[in-house]
Amino acid sequence: MPFDGFKASARRSVSRPPRRVVLCGGIASYNATELPPGPKNYLNLIVQRGRMEGFLVLDYMSRAAEAIAALAGWVQAGKLKYKVDVQHGLENAPATLRRLFEGRNEGKQLLRIAE
Numbered sequence: 001m002p003f004d005g006f007k008a009s010a011r012r013s014v015s016r017p018p019r020r021v022v023l024c025g026g027i028a029s030y031n032a033t034e035l036p037p038g039p040k041n042y043l044n045l046i047v048q049r050g051r052m053e054g055f056l057v058l059d060y061m062s063r064a065a066e067a068i069a070a071l072a073g074w075v076q077a078g079k080l081k082y083k084v085d086v087q088h089g090l091e092n093a094p095a096t097l098r099r100l101f102e103g104r105n106e107g108k109q110l111l112r113i114a115e
Contacts, residue, residue: 017048018049018051019044019049029103083107084107087112088112089112
């Protein structure tokens with residue numbers, strides 16, 4: 001699902017000071033003709049001595065093996081749930097790629113081209 005201001009506001013309302021809001025991703029908005037709604041109540045970050053910071057996965061590539069091991073353990077323990085969105089047929093490759101940019105996929109987007 002695309003990031004939206006409502007979710008950000010809800011998460012900030014339950015975090016304790018000092019707050020830290022982390023932003024990553026946004027592929028669903030890359031080709032948007034209008035800016036998506038932003039977080040509400042962002043001025044509360046001042047009162048809560050918080051910060052909002054963006055990052056790219058490439059910033060942490062040196063820790064990829066560590067992350068993979070931790071994530072695999074959480075999946076095996078049932079602590080991390082994930083979704084896979086599978087589309088079928090090579091003829092659907094363009095439409096499947098568009099799903100990413102339109103925010104219509106849920107979870108990891110895959111395209112099965114053969115059985």
